[in-house]
Amino acid sequence: MQRTLSVIEYSVDEEVMASIAKALSHPVRLKILKLLATHECCFTGELTELIPMAQSTISQHLKALLGAGLIQGEIYPPKVRYCINPEQWLKASVLFEKYFNADKDFLCDCG
Amino acid sequence: MQRTLSVIEYSVDEEVMASIAKALSHPVRLKILKLLATHECCFTGELTELIPMAQSTISQHLKALLGAGLIQGEIYPPKVRYCINPEQWLKASVLFEKYFNADKDFLCDCG
């Protein structure tokens, strides 16, 4: 794809928040995160039972969540247990909260 | 693309939150939203001056934000003024806040 010639500068927060938002941008990933956060299940195998998708697809979504740092995996051979990454979860919470609550006055008088 | 055969059920909140997250998943859209939220600018033309991207690209991103309901446009011929949509902004804020704060105990003992 053609990329912008002049490089656009983003803040670290913008980059991080965008990457977390991307991880949250698919409903099945929201569902997976919720299942892990509520301890309804922990293992990939349990997820594949609860979610009617191919195991490879679930694994792919887990990889995306790992990439955003929102979850972490621990090997319990031959299983893998996934859990919420509390630090990144908190970071996400704070980032979004700040972003939405920093500005409250939306009355526009520039017209 | 091949779609899942058995349809997956998502809650309304999951669908809405995912669509908002998708709108937030690109740093330039976070930047645009922030510029609008802080009243640093309101018109497409101002955005194209502040952001080194083609006007058509900016317009496309604005369309994505419109689609998620996060902004609204008003025509001031020949300009268009964009503003934050306060209702959807609040809804987004609440959705993310609830999602992140509903579950706090991440200690996993299912291993």
Next chain:
DNA sequence: GTTATTCATCGTATATTTGCGATGGACTAA
């Protein structure tokens, strides 16, 4: 060793996203 289980990764197909320049519609101003 052999077999079974679990899950990541590969390969593939299709859909969507992201960027650009070009074009055209809508309106204003002259």
Next chain:
DNA sequence: TTAGTCCATCGCAAATATACGATGAATAAC
């Protein structure tokens, strides 16, 4: 009418995302 401004949309190209089945690595159980 003509010219100019502003911006949405089109058409294209490339990158990324999303789904699947097949395969293979790692380990446990026998």
